Amino acid sequence: MKEFEQVVQLSIPAKAEFIDLARLSLYGVAAKMGFSYEDIEDMKVAVSEACNNAVLHAYDDETGRIDLRFEMQPDAIRIIVKDYGKSFNYEQEAKQAASLHHQSLDAAKIGGLGLFMMQALMDQVEVLTIDGTEVILTKFLNRNEGEHNHEFISSSSIQEQP
């Protein structure tokens, strides 16, 4: 593969049952780039969080779409998750994004973990809120690790599991 940028795009209906396709494509792209198993697992969650938000918060009806763009850079992957729904105040929500580490169980707020997890699991998270929401997730390739994690993994072998 050439060192210039390669782009893979996926477009799915903004419905919960399609989000697994985003994970599947992310897996394919990230494994191709040589990301470690653990990094891929982290990115799967981050991408799903961005898709969850598009499904839950962006659209009022069932006809919206989510466009994903996987940019394979020499030393990083950039994943852009775009919806065309209503916007929100990212700065404000980002400030409130927090884990449950300092909360007691009875006070723990359910929800609000999505942005926190994206931030915790990726190297960089940017959010643009023009014409919907665009979440830009970046993870850098650490070339020293994970070189042996993806042997003989294929969409064929998936299906042969019990």
Add this chain to the structure above:
Amino acid sequence: MKEFEQVVQLSIPAKAEFIDLARLSLYGVAAKMGFSYEDIEDMKVAVSEACNNAVLHAYDDETGRIDLRFEMQPDAIRIIVKDYGKSFNYEQEAKQAASLHHQSLDAAKIGGLGLFMMQALMDQVEVLTIDGTEVILTKFLNRNEGEHNHEFISSSSIQEQP
């Protein structure tokens, strides 16, 4: 999932090393629709043949793209594989599409199996050659089979294989 049409789109560089992503997405979509293991394997080959042709015959340089469109209909999947490269005479090539059943080994022509396999593995193959090539592959859902073939298959579990 609603019974109206659901569409998933994937766009990849027209290079050999990206075709596995087409298979991965096809797998995700077709498993969701309830296609049997065998039908999915057949469709993987047919879709790859269409992508192979786009990579091998459509473009002169390395910058072309392949757009895939998976249309999930209530009783069928339609997969559209589109390139924007040079066209060809489909009617003529289709007539020559043949297996090796009636050829001797020393006379067997290597190549030319792609269209034959698409036709043999799908229920319907249409080819449009306007502004590049558009291959439309259709497979009908047989609702009586394959209901138990896709338990706990996930992009997570793929990675846990040895």
Add this chain to the structure above:
Amino acid sequence: MNTKLFDVIHEEQSDRHVIYVKGELDLASAEQFRNIAEPLANDKTKTLVIYLKDLTYIDSTGIGIFVSLLKRRQQLQAPVLIENIPPKIQRLFDLTGVSRFFAAERETTKQKGQKANDERV
């Protein structure tokens, strides 16, 4: 639809409800899990055991459900055990801070004299 990416099985024993959670617990499967787990969490006469050995994926949606189940059990002062957590799931529980609540719950159940539960993975 036939994507069996997820399954949840309930097993009722004399002193406990065991819920086996398998596959990917995401936004698509959350409701199925909630529908089974919530009524069982309301039964304070039995220990609630959630068995996660075959859980392959979780995100904030699933973690949110765990938090609300733990809350409910705390309100009822009824024991709950989360068992056989795969390492990659544990990582996310630790990252988000929910594992603290599991530990707290475990302490509570131990104080109440529940017999220690099998934690081998």
Add this chain to the structure above:
Amino acid sequence: MNTKLFDVIHEEQSDRHVIYVKGELDLASAEQFRNIAEPLANDKTKTLVIYLKDLTYIDSTGIGIFVSLLKRRQQLQAPVLIENIPPKIQRLFDLTGVSRFFAAERETTKQKGQKANDERV
């Protein structure tokens, strides 16, 4: 690039070259397979064995390579054995008609007194 969707291993024995083909043999991996298999196919002093137990995917690209390897062996009048073909790969060999050529080759090698090869899968 690190997608190890494919691997091919050559093992040289006293009387044969064994090629183990693993994973997905597609347009992306075709060259790697061809680079290893073609020189070995040219060695008429040894039987060529292609072992397919772990082959998970093949399409016309891979089938084309098999046809050209078989052709080459026929020209050299040298034996070739395709072994442990998984059912879903066999289906495609049958569909395209190449399995006829394997059978023919096997007949030839048997006539030549080669010992029958292990075909257990």
